[in-house]
Amino acid sequence: MAKKERQIVATTAWSAGPGCHGGCGVLAHIEDGRLVKVEGDPNHPWNQGRICARCLAMTKYVYHPDRITRPLKRVGERGEGKWQEISWEEAFAYVEEKLVKIRDEYGPESVIFSMGTGRDIGAWICMLAYAYGSPNVMFALSGLACYSPRIAAVTTVQGDYCILDASQWFPARYEDPRYTRPECIVIWGYNIPSTCPDNVFGHWITDLMKQGTKIICIDPRLTFFASRAEKWLQLRPGTDGALAMGFLNVILNEKLYDEKFVSDWTNAPHLVRTDTGKLLRAGDLPGDGNAADFVVWDAVAGKPAVWDTADVTYKAAGVRPALEGEYQVKLACGQTVQCTTVWDTFRRKVAEYPLDKVAEITLVPADDIRAAARLYATSKPAAIHWGEPIDMTPAITPTTQAIADLWAITGNLDVPGGNVISRYAFDAVAYALPGAKGAIKLKSAEMDKKRIGADKYGPLGKFIWRAHTDLVIDQIFTGEPYPVKGMWLQTTNPLSGIGMDPRKWQKALEKLDFVAVVDLFMTPTAQLADIILPAASFLEKESIRSWWIPLQTINKAIDVAECKSDVEINFELARRLDPEFKWNTVHELFDEILANSGMTFAELQEKGWAFPPEGHPSAPYRRFEKGLLRADGKPGFRTPSGKFELHSTLREEWGLEPVAHYEEPPFTPVSRPDLAAEYPLILCTGRRSAAFFISEHRNIPWLRALDPDPVVEIHPRKAQELGIGNGEWVWVENWLGKCKLKAKVTLEVPEWMVMAAHGWWFPEEKTAAPDLCGTFRSNINTLIPMNAVGQDGLGSPIKHMLCKVYKVRGDEA
Amino acid sequence: MARKNTGYGLLIDYEYCTGCHACEIACAQEYDWPAGMGGMRVTEMIQQLPNDKAYLAYLPFPTELCILCAGRTAKGMKPACVQTCMSACMKHGRVEDLAKEINKPRMALFVPK
Ligand code: SF4
Ligand code: SF4
Ligand code: SF4
Numbered sequence: 001m002a003k004k005e006r007q008i009v010a011t012t013a014w015s016a017g018p019g020c021h022g023g024c025g026v027l028a029h030i031e032d033g034r035l036v037k038v039e040g041d042p043n044h045p046w047n048q049g050r051i052c053a054r055c056l057a058m059t060k061y062v063y064h065p066d067r068i069t070r071p072l073k074r075v076g077e078r079g080e081g082k083w084q085e086i087s088w089e090e091a092f093a094y095v096e097e098k099l100v101k102i103r104d105e106y107g108p109e110s111v112i113f114s115m116g117t118g119r120d121i122g123a124w125i126c127m128l129a130y131a132y133g134s135p136n137v138m139f140a141l142s143g144l145a146c147y148s149p150r151i152a153a154v155t156t157v158q159g160d161y162c163i164l165d166a167s168q169w170f171p172a173r174y175e176d177p178r179y180t181r182p183e184c185i186v187i188w189g190y191n192i193p194s195t196c197p198d199n200v201f202g203h204w205i206t207d208l209m210k211q212g213t214k215i216i217c218i219d220p221r222l223t224f225f226a227s228r229a230e231k232w233l234q235l236r237p238g239t240d241g242a243l244a245m246g247f248l249n250v251i252l253n254e255k256l257y258d259e260k261f262v263s264d265w266t267n268a269p270h271l272v273r274t275d276t277g278k279l280l281r282a283g284d285l286p287g288d289g290n291a292a293d294f295v296v297w298d299a300v301a302g303k304p305a306v307w308d309t310a311d312v313t314y315k316a317a318g319v320r321p322a323l324e325g326e327y328q329v330k331l332a333c334g335q336t337v338q339c340t341t342v343w344d345t346f347r348r349k350v351a352e353y354p355l356d357k358v359a360e361i362t363l364v365p366a367d368d369i370r371a372a373a374r375l376y377a378t379s380k381p382a383a384i385h386w387g388e389p390i391d392m393t394p395a396i397t398p399t400t401q402a403i404a405d406l407w408a409i410t411g412n413l414d415v416p417g418g419n420v421i422s423r424y425a426f427d428a429v430a431y432a433l434p435g436a437k438g439a440i441k442l443k444s445a446e447m448d449k450k451r452i453g454a455d456k457y458g459p460l461g462k463f464i465w466r467a468h469t470d471l472v473i474d475q476i477f478t479g480e481p482y483p484v485k486g487m488w489l490q491t492t493n494p495l496s497g498i499g500m501d502p503r504k505w506q507k508a509l510e511k512l513d514f515v516a517v518v519d520l521f522m523t524p525t526a527q528l529a530d531i532i533l534p535a536a537s538f539l540e541k542e543s544i545r546s547w548w549i550p551l552q553t554i555n556k557a558i559d560v561a562e563c564k565s566d567v568e569i570n571f572e573l574a575r576r577l578d579p580e581f582k583w584n585t586v587h588e589l590f591d592e593i594l595a596n597s598g599m600t601f602a603e604l605q606e607k608g609w610a611f612p613p614e615g616h617p618s619a620p621y622r623r624f625e626k627g628l629l630r631a632d633g634k635p636g637f638r639t640p641s642g643k644f645e646l647h648s649t650l651r652e653e654w655g656l657e658p659v660a661h662y663e664e665p666p667f668t669p670v671s672r673p674d675l676a677a678e679y680p681l682i683l684c685t686g687r688r689s690a691a692f693f694i695s696e697h698r699n700i701p702w703l704r705a706l707d708p709d710p711v712v713e714i715h716p717r718k719a720q721e722l723g724i725g726n727g728e729w730v731w732v733e734n735w736l737g738k739c740k741l742k743a744k745v746t747l748e749v750p751e752w753m754v755m756a757a758h759g760w761w762f763p764e765e766k767t768a769a770p771d772l773c774g775t776f777r778s779n780i781n782t783l784i785p786m787n788a789v790g791q792d793g794l795g796s797p798i799k800h801m802l803c804k805v806y807k808v809r810g811d812e813a
Numbered sequence: 814m815a816r817k818n819t820g821y822g823l824l825i826d827y828e829y830c831t832g833c834h835a836c837e838i839a840c841a842q843e844y845d846w847p848a849g850m851g852g853m854r855v856t857e858m859i860q861q862l863p864n865d866k867a868y869l870a871y872l873p874f875p876t877e878l879c880i881l882c883a884g885r886t887a888k889g890m891k892p893a894c895v896q897t898c899m900s901a902c903m904k905h906g907r908v909e910d911l912a913k914e915i916n917k918p919r920m921a922l923f924v925p926k
Contacts, residue, residue, distance in 0.1 A: 037843075049896055049897070050835070050897055050898065051835065051897060051899075052833055052899055053833065053834045053837070053838040056835060056839055056897065057842075193831030193899065194831070194832065202831075202833075203831065206829050206899075206901075207901070210829065222867055222869050224831045224832065224871075226869070227867075227869040227870070228828070690834045690835075701847070702838055702841050703838075705848040706834050706837070746859060747859045747867040748859065748867075
């Protein structure tokens with residue numbers, strides 16, 4: 001028998017398929033046009049030949065018998081499970097007709113374009129929504145509680161986001177002489193080896209550990225890192241903000257901060273009016289000062305001096321700003337106000353969190369907090385790497401701010417081995433994360449006016465170009481201020497995955513005139529659609545990955561039946577819906593997105609990946625000193641003051657507390673002892689799995705075998721007290737609902753908490769309603785409300801609800 | 814007659830095994846094992862320690878089905894599990910060479926076939 005010819009296609013894994021946000025370099029082995037194997041690309045600087053279980057299972061994913069391979073049109077009642085295969089031409093015409101009808105009758109904003117975690121969809125869903133005329137692109141999680149809040153919060157105070165530096169900016173990685181290994185990494189709520197890396201390869205951290213990096217692990221749950229950490233802080237879920245304030249307390253009291261960074265690069269010396277608590281502006285002073293400018297107390301001249309935000313320098317020469325003290329300042333109105341510095345107000349706020357108080361809030365012993373804070377602050381460099389729990393609390397922004405303050409005041413911002421500013425490689429923006437503006441945009445600011453929630457929540461108005469999920473779902477029922485009639489859901493399964501209160505989601509979808517779903521499999525959510533369009537996996541498409549480093553292409557290795565890539569589907573519809581749509585081909589679109597890199601799509605594809613050169617604004621380090629961060633080329637940050645803001649100007653403008661602090665989450669034993677009396681256990685959800693990405697992969701046997709059941713982890717003593725044995729089915733219940741999970745009796749969780757797996761549905765069961773693959777039976781989101789978001793609209797109490805757990809009776813099993 | 818080993822083995826630094834299961838699926842892919850079978854099995858072990866402490870370890874265990882990737886290694890390639898290991902904590906080689914590399918706690922040398 002002749003040996004089959006084997007082709008190897010090098011590409012980037014960036015969904016759909018593995019699910020995650022990684023961006024690993026993979027080699028797809030093809031024989032006769034068929035995928036036979038996937039391997040890590042040993043030459044790829046990101047993962048050096050390694051890849052995880054989900055990518056390795058792609059052969060079973062792409063050819064799965066349940067894949068939807070032709071467009072499906074609903075023929076029975078919605079949810080009834082009666083579908084007719086149609087051609088792509090019919091499908092496009094049908095969607096176009098339905099969308100145009102809604103646009104003509106109600107306006108384009110009446111259709112919501114909804115996605116799950118974005119990956120290679122975010123850009124294309126925006127392109128379609130904007131071509132149609134709707135500003136309502138939505139990330140379907142309550143309070144947008146995943147990643148974009150963290151990005152927005154960090155951007156609010158430092159103008160850019162940043163991440164752990166594991167040398168990913170250099171092709172030679174750890175060997176590059178510009179790199180310094182962190183002496184210590186704080187892993188803050190992240191079980192990253194079995195997860196969905198947010199542009200960090202989880203195992204870079206084990207690489208660094210082998211080279212000597214110490215770990216501080218902040219997690220209520222015993223994880224790989226918790227076991228191997230120098231310090232493990234087992235905090236009560238949702239109290240991360242208090243813990244961060246405790247760290248700051250130690251660092252300030254023991255003077256472990258970087259004084260030079262604080263005085264030169266933060267707004268610590270800016271004056272705050274004690275009467276209003278707001279920053280003093282040059283416009284408040286006699287003369288014709290600018291309201292955009294800030295004021296310091298010049299210790300040399302003994303009078304106020306103006307910090308010119310346009311020039312990012314003091315108006316007068318030789319100003320020596322005082323870092324502390326109380327000053328009387330005469331205002332234009334003749335009144336004299338008492339002012340203090342941002343540094344003093346910040347210190348006062350931090351002083352509200354002495355360690356005994358923090359220990360009481362977090363349940364972490366004070367000595368452990370002190371020791372960890374010292375280790376972090378005295379390690380040079382040190383980095384903090386955080387996970388989803390940071391977003392999954394209503395007080396996400398002040399928590400994030402406290403943590404960002406930590407890396408800033410310890411001098412670990414944008415330095416080798418610290419927390420490094422991460423930008424789109426070469427400033428090529430495809431995926432529109434908070435703050436980003438690229439080739440894909442709304443035609444006018446006018447069109448954005450109707451975006452749901454943008455006028456209500458500051459970050460949505462300023463950074464996050466998304467509709468507010470909780471408000472959207474409510475608006476479907478109320479029709480106020482305008483009706484919502486249609487939803488386009490692209491590779492998202494809110495009924496099983498990211499929809500909090502999934503029954504409400506079901507009712508909302510049932511109420512709509514038109515529901516379109518783009519996906520690869522028949523999910524419970526897809527079952528409620530009017531039309532389903534079959535999407536391609538990453539192996540079947542061309543695309544770009546630009547967040548953050550390196551800049552990469554996704555290259556097509558195979559075709560599977562009639563599946564089309566997300567970009568192709570959206571491109572065709574956008575072209576039909578917008579007579580002014582400006583691109584003729586998908587490659588033209590890619591070329592425009594890549595314009596800043598100086599490469600065309602074809603040229604980048606040839607290289608596979610590219611790193612921005614030193615001195616480029618998207619390559620580190622110390623860009624704030626070199627004038628690489630701001631549009632005007634001046635040193636400083638892209639914030640209203642040009643400084644890292646310990647007192648946030650934007651939060652002040654939004655009417656929110658401008659300095660980092662802690663807020664107790666809404667449903668905890670502390671905030672709701674009344675509820676805790678009946679539901680005494682802290683319910684933590686969203687435990688990551690090495691086998692699954694959120695609600696995906698339950699249908700891939702290799703992966704399902706690794707993690708077969710929806711589990712809830714219970715401490716052995718608690719299980720014994722409740723009469724629950726390992727592997728028994730239990731009800732997890734609270735005042736919102738209950739779900740059935742399998743008990744895993746394990747020391748991984750503390751006695752006072754249970755950890756429930758999320759994203760469960762049973763693809764092997766009946767799909768049609770009301771069964772919907774059993775998605776409501778074991779859905780932990782049934783116990784989590786919507787509309788419990790933070791004051792700035794972000795975050796949601798996903799990691800710290802309350803519940804009780806009891807055995808499922810024999811007759812209920 | 815006692816089985817004779819081939820003189821090759823797998824050295825595993827299980828301190829760094831994160832339990833990601835990639836090695837298991839790499840083996841399943843290489844030999845198209847049905848779900849639940851394969852040359853590698855990663856087990857989770859939680860050890861209870863004094864003072865209410867615990868330690869979480871994962872141990873990648875070559876099963877009866879492991880053939881040490883004889884075909885791959887004959888061509889000079891690494892075994893599939895070794896090549897893919899996310900933590901780079903596995904090594905294939907001659908048992909006598911690997912034995913010399915055991916220089917820290919939490920290492921194990923397996924001679925599966
Ligand atoms: S982490 Fe895993 S799923 Fe994500 S891209 Fe890398 S190999 Fe693929
Ligand atoms: S050495 Fe080869 S056969 Fe053995 S477990 Fe690893 S991949 Fe499987
Ligand atoms: S691939 Fe490596 S780190 Fe992952 S489970 Fe296997 S041995 Fe452990």
